[in-house]
Amino acid sequence: MSGTTDMILVNKDGKRIDGRTPDEHRDIKIEAGVLANADGSAYVEIGKNKVLAAVYGPRECHPRHLQDPTKAIIQCKYNMQTYSVSDRKRPGTDRRSVEISKITAEALEKVVLTELYPRASIDVYIEILQANAGTRCAGLTAASVALADAGIPMRDIVPAIAAGKADGYVLLDLNKEEDNFGQADVPMAIVPSTNEIVLLQMDGNMTREEFDKAIEMGVRGCHDVYKLQKEALLNRYSDGGDSDE
Numbered sequence: 001m002s003g004t005t006d007m008i009l010v011n012k013d014g015k016r017i018d019g020r021t022p023d024e025h026r027d028i029k030i031e032a033g034v035l036a037n038a039d040g041s042a043y044v045e046i047g048k049n050k051v052l053a054a055v056y057g058p059r060e061c062h063p064r065h066l067q068d069p070t071k072a073i074i075q076c077k078y079n080m081q082t083y084s085v086s087d088r089k090r091p092g093t094d095r096r097s098v099e100i101s102k103i104t105a106e107a108l109e110k111v112v113l114t115e116l117y118p119r120a121s122i123d124v125y126i127e128i129l130q131a132n133a134g135t136r137c138a139g140l141t142a143a144s145v146a147l148a149d150a151g152i153p154m155r156d157i158v159p160a161i162a163a164g165k166a167d168g169y170v171l172l173d174l175n176k177e178e179d180n181f182g183q184a185d186v187p188m189a190i191v192p193s194t195n196e197i198v199l200l201q202m203d204g205n206m207t208r209e210e211f212d213k214a215i216e217m218g219v220r221g222c223h224d225v226y227k228l229q230k231e232a233l234l235n236r237y238s239d240g241g242d243s244d245e
């Protein structure tokens with residue numbers, strides 16, 4: 001997020017470098033139930049991002065001192081594969097992955113009926129196979145489909161997308177160039193049935209008016225993602241529920 005570049009990110013016709021209009025998201029593909037050995041799973045592509053999510057549980061929480069006698073805890077692990085980015089990513093946990101794991105679990109806790117499973121753990125693994133900006137949103141989108149695929153009771157599914165600002169324009173779903181050279185990135189996630197925002201972060205600067213516009217664009221984008229999440233789950237079960245076998 002440098003905020004400056006000689007590159008034209010939005011041309012005079014209002015088109016972005018990948019041909020999108022400011023309020024258009026990248027192509028999105030969502031598939032539920034892609035792994036045979038997880039309780040639930042999903043695969044998501046958003047533009048050039050490729051993300052897998054797998055869910056185990058609810059199962060007895062280990063280590064035991066983490067158990068909550070009133071509800072299940074959600075333990076999330078976001079991991080960016082070494083080969084997912086152009087400069088080799090050092091394997092293992094870093095501050096960024098700890099932060100993204102935490103905000104993802106917190107967003108999911110808003111919809112999962114954790115009170116049904118005291119002392120249990122619901123484990124969510126997110127693997128970024130290919131990254132091109134927006135991986136936390138793609139990861140959360142995949143994780144909530146994987147939870148639903150695991151049959152875990154939820155109030156709703158959580159869709160996520162980022163809005164932001166580049167070349168002075170408020171844009172939906174920034175790609176890597178827009179994220180690198182733009183002025184702001186605002187990832188968000190909502191509970192579609194209520195429009196409650198369950199994840200909201202901001203990197204960079206924008207005016208209050210631009211921020212309001214970014215939220216409006218992002219919420220609309222989340223509803224588009226939501227439609228595709230539901231379609232993925234419907235396809236999974238209309239296929240007979242064993243597409244991973």
Ligand code: UDP
Pocket residue numbers: 085086087089096131132133134135136137176179185187
């Ligand atoms: N990125 C990278 N190496 C890293 C972390 C990030 O190349 O160690 C790239 C990757 O393409 C990622 C983008 O920078 O999608 C933006 O990262 P950010 O931290 O803003 O999170 P994201 O937008 O992926 O949620």
